[in-house]
Amino acid sequence: MSTFTYVWLVLAAAVLLFPVLLTVIGGLLPEGQLVRQPPALLSGHYSFGNYSAALRQTVVPLMPALFNSLFVGLVIMLAHLATSCLAAYALVFVRMPLQKPIFWLFLATIMVPYESIVVPNVLFVRSLGLENNRWSLVLPFLANGFGVFLMRQAFKQFPTELRQASLIDGCGHLRFLWQIVLPSVRPSLTALAVWSFLQGWNMYFWPLIISSSNNSMNTLQTAVFALKADGSGTQHALVLAGVTLTLLPTLLLVIFGQRWLVRGFMAGAVK
Template sequence: MPPTDLKTPATTRKSHRRSRLILRYVLLTLGAVIVLFPVYVAIVNSLLEPSQIAHQPPPLFPLHPQWNSYSRAWSQGSLGIYLRNSAIQTALIVTGQVATSVLAGFAFAFLAFPFKRTLFITFLATLMIPFEVTVTTNLSTITSLGWFNSYAGLAVPFLATGFGTFLMRQAFLQIPRDLREAAELDGYGRLAFLWRVAIPLARPAIAALAVFSFLSSWNQYLWPLLATGNDNSVRTVQIGLKQLLNTQLDQINVSLAGTVIAVVPLIVLLVIFQKQLVRGLTAGAVK
């Protein structure tokens, strides 16, 4: 096959390549349309009157967009409060996970101490216990601590992560030994070394961990559903969406507007931190 290919005149080959390129773009665009179609319909429907949404065939473009569904989702649907609660829960978890992982990862990478191996295995063992199988007792634990329906109850169980510790340890191990010895000669103590040398050098890994933990805590569903009460005081946006859908059955545009609002922070995250996100998500894959 290739030999005949070589004999074809340059012009035909060129146009052949051109049509293949066009075909490739057509395929890519088709893929993009399939992936984005549900989101597109949701955005369009959020801008329509409920009566228009039920119209068959459904309009695929909002000729007279009704923006009031967004303000109604925000005020009646308490979206503002839910977003604030999610932001607080996420901020607590991201800060906590980064802090505990950096500290523990540093100990495992740079310090010598008895039972180091056993403790490291203990940390890795947590990866084998999915959070889902601990909810039964965790629910009674936070209730007896008086943390039911509170930010502490939402965040504290997630303040440490075996995955994050592992990720930070790996990042710290990349730091050349010479650098550490040089720092010691310069009179740096261990914590000064951590703060001034190790953390700045491990910034890419810290960013990957932070983005990963942002994504997973913002999108949590099971735990906020179990650990929050009906008064909305700490209820997160994911549970808020469920509530919105159940209470606004006749106003699907308001539910969809709420959904769009809830997803905006994550779109921003994806666009700005795509590289870090990919790094965090593929950290367990073989190279």
């Protein structure tokens, strides 16, 4: 690539990363240096006091919210892996009527705006008596059409003759899936796992609605924006420190899992 291309990429990266850097640096500054005009972003006194204060404050406890976010992310990730792999396997290796229309139905669920199903989901969760239960945070999201599509594209790379040969050897569906298919599509599995965890970790709208009457149900994303000073208004440095805590898992997964994400999403693009 030419020098101009490198310069353009560096400038574009700086513009995209500036809000993240501003959030991290703002969380390191005392409140007085952050809110003064102009903020002392480059000449201030940096410390991790805001981060420890954000974790210790009792107005909206962040540690229980952190565990709730981890619970949501991990449960949704494991559920997506299980349901997507089983559904995709049935669509590829099991002969059944209406196979293509069923797959189109999965695709149609991706196109439905999430806002249009929020009210039915709330009514469904309340009808089960789970409104103040941690499982209400994940119940509507245990399956996902995109995960089925991604794994189906990965499974379609396998020749059907391989499944027929395994039948001759007495290999059942679950054994064939677990021992032969899944080890061969690890990039797609990793991409689905990272994507599903981030979907659960970054959820804001649904936890905000379902946990509005119970602070113990807050996730980190809903709790961090409720950080308040003791009757004196919002502490901006404290809020930025909390926002940085919510960004860390996302940044780490994207940085260290980028190679697997690209390989996983491209695995079914070309046969």
